Amino acid sequence: MPRPRLTGIGGGLFACAAMFLIGGLDWLLFDASLFLYGLFFLPVAAATALWVRPADLITAPITAPIAFAAGVWPVSGGSGGFAGEVMGLVSALSLHAGWLYAGTLVAALIAVVRKAVLIGRRRMPRRVA
Template sequence: MYPVPARPPRPVPPLVLALRRLPNPRLTGLGAGLFAAATMLALGALDELLFDGSAILYGLLFLPVSALTALWVREADLVSAPIIVPIAFTVGIVPLSGGSGGFGGQTMAVVTALAVHAGWLYGGTLVAGVITCVRKVRTMTRRHRRGRGPQGPPGPGRRS
């Protein structure tokens, strides 16, 4: 038999190289919650300061934060991402709500803002939920391909 010549490696497209350079952190559930809440609080304060509390801008900024939170949470804490995202939305909407009159007035302003901007809230939660579901299915498929289920490989005392 004749040796088969090795094919030269294909060049990697620049877009793929750029995506590989992006950070890919794996945050715990608490870390993802802190990331999302701090980011949304900062974005809400900046929105109030620079754009006088634009609800559309805040909602549009909430969607990528939801996606990043769902992408960056580690696999063991996937279920927490769709729970974290609405809490982060609520934390970030406090500067935008514009309540006055003490704690009760501020609370009512936040509740009203949540009711008015519920579409953005549901949209971001849906984004996080879909991403976490896809990640979970990919994880389960990878485990199945490796030949072990959730309990591990079949042993001498286990039926396969």
């Protein structure tokens, strides 16, 4: 697994781009299945929390819901102009909030565990060679 190298902004851009790509592929291949979109959201949220730098760990649970909202547009099913698109987006976000909460929880748990490990390593006395 690669070392954490993404900044907070880089993690957010990665998550948003990945979810928009997944949303577009889901629309093309699976006829806009929000179940599959939500299922793919979980590993993207986990990867974002794993690949962000330790200094930017707090951004992982913040960028997860933003990425979910950024990528749900292709699969939201809105039609009939701007108002129809907005209503489709709001409906998709409200009806599939369980996936949103689950992915945010995954990102938050990974960030908390990584931070606890970092704090534990910092507090351990250094061994003398």
